[in-house]
Amino acid sequence: QKNLRILSAEEIGLAKMLLHEGQKHLFEHWPEPGVGDEGKKSFFDQISRLNSSYPGGLVSYIENAKRLLTDSKAGKNPYDGFTPSVPSGEVLTFADDNFIMLEEAGIKEARKAAFVLVAGGLGERLGYKGIKLALPVETTTGRCFIQHYIETILAMQEASCRLAEGQCQVEIPLVIMTSDDTHAPTLKLLESNNYFGMKSTQVTLLKQEKVACLADNDARLALDPNDKYKIQTKPHGHGDVHALLYSSGVLNIWQRAGIRWVLFFQDTNGLLFKAIPASLGVSSTKGYHVNSLAVPRKAKEAIGGITKLTHADGRSMVINVEYNQLDPLLRASGHADGDVNCETGFSPFPGNINQLILELDPYIEELRRTKGAISEFVNPKYTDSTKTSFKSSTRLECMMQDYPKSLSPLARVGFTVMDTWLAYAPVKNNPEDAAKIPKGNPYHSATSGEMAIYRANSRILKKAGVRIADPIIDVFNGQEVEVWSRITWSPKWALTFNDVKRKLKDECSVSQRSTLVLNGQNVFLDNLSLDGTLIVNSIDEAEVRLMGSVQNKGWSLEHVDHKDNSIPEEIRIRGFKIQKVEQLELNYVEAGNFSFKP
Numbered sequence: 360q361k362n363l364r365i366l367s368a369e370e371i372g373l374a375k376m377l378l379h380e381g382q383k384h385l386f387e388h389w390p391e392p393g394v395g396d397e398g399k400k401s402f403f404d405q406i407s408r409l410n411s412s413y414p415g416g417l418v419s420y421i422e423n424a425k426r427l428l429t430d431s432k433a434g435k436n437p438y439d440g441f442t443p444s445v446p447s448g449e450v451l452t453f454a455d456d457n458f459i460m461l462e463e464a465g466i467k468e469a470r471k472a473a474f475v476l477v478a479g480g481l482g483e484r485l486g487y488k489g490i491k492l493a494l495p496v497e498t499t500t501g502r503c504f505i506q507h508y509i510e511t512i513l514a515m516q517e518a519s520c521r522l523a524e525g526q527c528q529v530e531i532p533l534v535i536m537t538s539d540d541t542h543a544p545t546l547k548l549l550e551s552n553n554y555f556g557m558k559s560t561q562v563t564l565l566k567q568e569k570v571a572c573l574a575d576n577d578a579r580l581a582l583d584p585n586d587k588y589k590i591q592t593k594p595h596g597h598g599d600v601h602a603l604l605y606s607s608g609v610l611n612i613w614q615r616a617g618i619r620w621v622l623f624f625q626d627t628n629g630l631l632f633k634a635i636p637a638s639l640g641v642s643s644t645k646g647y648h649v650n651s652l653a654v655p656r657k658a659k660e661a662i663g664g665i666t667k668l669t670h671a672d673g674r675s676m677v678i679n680v681e682y683n684q685l686d687p688l689l690r691a692s693g694h695a696d697g698d699v700n701c702e703t704g705f706s707p708f709p710g711n712i713n714q715l716i717l718e719l720d721p722y723i724e725e726l727r728r729t730k731g732a733i734s735e736f737v738n739p740k741y742t743d744s745t746k747t748s749f750k751s752s753t754r755l756e757c758m759m760q761d762y763p764k765s766l767s768p769l770a771r772v773g774f775t776v777m778d779t780w781l782a783y784a785p786v787k788n789n790p791e792d793a794a795k796i797p798k799g800n801p802y803h804s805a806t807s808g809e810m811a812i813y814r815a816n817s818r819i820l821k822k823a824g825v826r827i828a829d830p831i832i833d834v835f836n837g838q839e840v841e842v843w844s845r846i847t848w849s850p851k852w853a854l855t856f857n858d859v860k861r862k863l864k865d866e867c868s869v870s871q872r873s874t875l876v877l878n879g880q881n882v883f884l885d886n887l888s889l890d891g892t893l894i895v896n897s898i899d900e901a902e903v904r905l906m907g908s909v910q911n912k913g914w915s916l917e918h919v920d921h922k923d924n925s926i927p928e929e930i931r932i933r934g935f936k937i938q939k940v941e942q943l944e945l946n947y948v949e950a951g952n953f954s955f956k957p
């Protein structure tokens with residue numbers, strides 16, 4: 360009461376709201392006015408931020424928390440009454456006629472797309488000190504994830520515009536969701552690299568705020584143990600992206616600019632953009648409001664399973680069921696063995712890789728209704744089975760893939776399954792944890808992430824007719840992987856399978872120990888036989904044909920140990936270092952037609 364006179368009208372309003380919501384304890388220790396007034400002011404600054412960054416404000420947060428904590432204490436399963444079954448979706452076969460048609464449709468549509476990258480996570484499981492977007496996708500070229508994403512979006516923009524009738528001056532927007540943990544280094548990485556060729560106005564960074572921690576089952580907010588005027592906060596999860604897109608107003612700007620599709624993706628999947636053209640093609644040809652990308656999933660693999668849930672009351676939805684919930688859900692509904700592989704060697708539930716394509720108009724309509732709030736959950740660690748107190752404070756969390764949960768049953772929700780080798784190779788696990796993963800299951804490490812790039816590029820060229828040598832098996836940081844020829848290309852060289860085929864003029868071959876780097880839009884492989892390292896850099900205006908036999912000592916992979924601190928962390932987490940012994944490097948910096956033949 361006495362402190363009221365030092366508060367502004369807005370602060371008094373917030374204080375009344377907190378008292379009404381059962382948060383009296385936040386003020387009980389407050390001293391007389393004149394003592395700690397600065398702390399009291401900063402308390403309200405924080406409360407005001409927490410209030411404005413959550414859809415419906417702190418009142419909604421506390422009410423939602425009370426409800427979810429009561430359900431959790433009662434042991435209520437969020438899937439009570441729902442029976443899981445295997446949904447049907449689009450299953451694509453790489454390089455068949457349908458796939459090629461969808462890729463072309465997707466590239467055509469790309470000029471009506473906007474991309475949203477969720478990159479607020481610290482990646483605790485990887486244990487890497489920097490931001491994950493700064494990690495190299497592969498160490499042959501050293502291009503980092505954000506560079507790869509931006510260059511691919513720019514290449515799609517150009518390719519899509521080429522297909523447009525009349526003038527096309529599209530700039531595909533990119534939103535990056537950051538957090539307090541990642542915002543400053545992400546901005547620095549972009550600024551110090553000139554946004555990797557994108558216009559800075561094309562990129563919008565939206566920072567997610569943390570949410571208040573909860574101290575007990577009555578949803579009393581937890582005070583920071585080191586600061587009695589501060590609420591303890593923790594991340595709310597990648598589901599924040601919907602509320603942020605809504606409140607920032609970018610969705611309306613996009614709608615006015617004629618954008619039709621919003622593509623969400625995660626921080627470290629170097630293969631993802633190989634799957635984007637075809638899946639965007641699926642969205643546009645099928646008219647899906649929601650399209651989730653999926654891959655065949657090994658039972659118990661740490662990715663959610665796409666599941667059809669049918670309720671006793673007739674409701675049904677196709678939704679991601681997170682990996683830790685799928686097994687108990689199956690067991691509770693008559694599948695005694697839970698989440699197990701079927702005769703294909705995979706779980707019958709496709710794995711969600713958290714790449715979502717939403718159609719903008721119905722998305723905006725839904726967000727106007729929900730303000731971006733999506734289904735949340737709480738995961739308190741109780742001190743004992745009475746479930747009366749927590750070991751440490753908890754908070755509400757949310758996931759972006761839960762967006763379809765609030766949609767009407769009439770919404771067109773689908774999914775697209777693609778081969779894992781083509782679409783999914785995230786970098787999430789540290790070397791120790793990856794080495795413990797049983798052989799045959801994906802490691803999701805920096806080692807497997809890089810090897811997956813070489814495997815995919817090799818397999819794509821092989822499918823297009825290049826003679827690619829078989830891979831060898833090697834072990835890096837305790838993980839057994841296939842090592843294919845180290846083939847990489849810039850997104851300008853090829854975005855689709857048809858692009859790759861157009862770049863092959865005659866029979867070519869690449870040996871297993873070879874490295875091939877293709878940087879340039881008009882570089883053609885014409886009767887090339889490579890045994891060693893060949894790097895080609897060329898401007899768009901040069902047309903280059905590579906012919907004949909190139910042979911040199913090349914680049915080799917040298918084993919390194921992840922515990923060897925003398926090697927930079929982004930290298931040693933892979934378990935190998937590239938030894939650049941000898942290479943042929945060709946640079947074409949002038950317009951014209953060139954043939955290279957040694």
Ligand code: GDU
Pocket residue numbers: 477478479480481482536538594595596597624625626627661662663664679681682711712713758760785787
């Ligand atoms: N992220 C945020 N803010 C957060 C938390 C995470 O932006 O508060 C971002 C991360 O930076 C990352 C993405 O969200 O880009 C995903 O985070 P994780 O890699 O930690 O996600 P998980 O592995 O726990 O799981 C998610 C989905 C799963 C499955 C899997 C596939 O929840 O269903 O699809 O990714 O990679």
